[in-house]
Amino acid sequence: MNRDIPGFYYDAEKKKYFQIQANHVATPGAQYSKDSVKRKRNDQVKHHKRVQLNQRIAKEKVRKSRFLNHPLISNEREIGSRLLPPVLQQERQARIYVSQFNRKTLHRFEPWPDYSIKQVLRNPRSGILIASDPRYRESHSSPHNSMPFLTTKRVCFPDFEERKWTYNRTMERVLLKEAYRLSSISLSHTGYLLATMDSGPEGDSFLSPRMLPGPDDQGDYQWPSFFSHPIRIRTTPSLWCSAACPIGDKALFAVGTSNGLHTLEGFGSHWTVSQKPFPSDGHSRKHGNQQGFREHGNSSHASVSAVEWLNPDVIASGMRNSSIFLHDLRSGGSAARLQYPHSVTKIRKVDPYRILASGYNSLQMFDIRFAPNGLQHKPKPTSRSHTSTRPYITFPEYSPDIISDFDVSPELGLLASGIYPSPSPIWPYSKVLIRGFISASDDRKIQLFSLQTGELVPSPLSQYQYSQPINCVSFESGEGDVGMGGPHTPTLLISSKATVDQWVW
Structure with missing residues (x-):
């Protein structure tokens, strides 16, 4: 020192x-x-x-002791040394996103007599808004009113001058007006819109694919040259539902009919309809039917009431007899995979392995990677002996007293459910059963559920009460053409009577 x-x-x-x-x-x-x-x-x-x-x-x-981080202990998550899994991160982000939901009236369609939207779609590339109105006509006094159904389908073009898609100064156009029951509309990524028409004047049905226009450099919408000649593809079976393939060079649709699953493929005026086989049935083979069809006419054993694409090659089909089977376009084969407690009314995909199926007063999620269980040779959903597949996730607080519409957002990991008109010919106003009792104050609202837990997710959307019954719920991914004014975040479209609302942050 x-x-x-x-x-x-x-x-x-x-x-x-x-x-x-x-x-x-x-x-x-x-x-x-x-x-x-x-x-x-x-x-x-x-x-x-x-x-x-x-x-x-x-x-x-x-x-913290290094011993706690030892791989054999496996408690990194409990001590906070590992980040949250992506599933939990998505859950937190979704709750934050929907907590900032705001309502905006997107468009009010012209107030025709008794006009009520059943389905609403928006083209993510061009912003064209499509709405359908299946009305039930009680008057039969004149020959023109001989059929109870009168379907109107209208389109509305966005204002191209705005930075965001608005529909305040646009003119509506009637795309279709028929004395048929409109069972479904589907929009392909190629720009083709498919309408399935059923219960016509002669009890007939037809498919009507049409190409929607896209905006040019000046923002004008030009209809294709063949628009003046609408395409009608007549079919013998009744038509119930349809869904568009998510990718591909051509437009490809899956169509559920009273005689099984069909596909519609083509472009312009060239279209091909092909029927797909049912799952192999030993009883049918004994009677010489090598394709495994059950020839029961329009019974529930042949009626496909819901379709959804799990990927560009596999179609999930839900039937009135509660069966859910998968069809592979590559091999051409079909296999029964699930069995629902009731007749299947709608199917939505969460990811390539998980699907949501709805029926009367129920909504369940299934994972097709699990071994099949609860399958019956001849299911009868109205019988006490009917069994069903064990679900992956249930939604205990989802219990409407009628069949309701729903849609899912895989980006947010959420499910939105609204009140859908009764399936009877005359659409009555309906109420929703929440937490075990019917409450008029909870009528005409939207519920949000987590796809990870099945629990209710609070949001300003769930607190808003519409003055009219909610007819359609549709999620948009936010992957539209942002440069032209499309939304760049997940959006929820809700139709009530003749009004379409947009809920977004």
């Missing part, structure tokens, strides 16, 4: 003693003047105190 010598300063870096000079004698900027040495000694004292404080903090700080 170096000794302090009066009148000298020991420089630790140079390891030498230097004489301390008086301030009036030392040259300007001298390192060993009396004031310079004083500043250096004060800096040394501060540095010494800082080192002692850091040593004290390091000594007294509580540290």
Whole structure:
């Protein structure tokens, strides 16, 4: 240890003693003047105190034992040393997103008599809004009113001048008006819109694919040249539902009919309808039907009431007899995979392996990777002996007293459910059964459920009460053409009577 010598300063870096000079004698900027040495000694004292404080903090700080991070212990999540799994992160982000939901009236369609939207779609590329109105006509006094159904389908173009898609100054156009029951509309990524028409004047049905226009550089919408000649593909079976394939060079639709699953593929005026086989049935083979069809006419054993694409090659089909089978376009084969407690009314995909199925007063999620269980040779959903597949997730607080509409957002991991008109010919107003009792105050609201837990998710959307029954619920992914004014975040479209609302952050 170096000794302090009066009148000298020991420089630790140079390891030498230097004489301390008086301030009036030392040259300007001298390192060993009396004031310079004083500043250096004060800096040394501060540095010494800082080192002692850091040593004290390091000594007294509580540290987690390395033993807890050992791979055999596997409790990193409990001690907080691992980030949350992506599923839980998505759950938190979704709750934050929907907590900031705001309602905006997107468009009010022209107030025709008794006009009520059943289905509403929006083209993510062009912003065209499509709405359908299946009305039940009670008057049969004139020959023109001989059929109870009168379907109207209208389109509305967005205002191209705005930065966001708006529909305030646009003119509506009637795309279709038929004395048929509109069972479904589906929009392909190729721009083709398919309408399935059923229960016509002669009890007939037909498919009507049409190409929607897209905007040019000036923002004008030009209809294709063949629009003046609508396409009608007549079919013998009744038509119940349809869904568009998510990718592909051509438009491809899956169609559920009273005689099984069909596909419609084509473009322009060239379309092909093909029937797909049912799952192999030993009883049918004994009677010489090599394709495995059950020849029951329009019974529930042949009626496909819901379709959904799990991927570009696999179609999930729900039937009135509660069976859900998968059809693979590559092999041409079908296999029964699930059995629902009731007749299947709608199917939605969560991911390539998980699907949501709804029926009367129920909604369940299934994972097709699990081994099939609960399958019956001849299911009868109205029988007490009917069994069903064990679901992956249930929604205990989902219990409407009628069949309701729903849609899912895989991006948010949420399910939105609204009140859908009764399936009877005359659409009555309906109420929803929540938490075990019917409440008029809870009527005409939207419920949000988590796809991870099945629990209700609070949101301003769930607190808003519509003045009219909710007919359609549709999620948009937010992957539209943002440059033209499309939404860039997940959006929920809700139709009530003749009004379409948009809920978004």
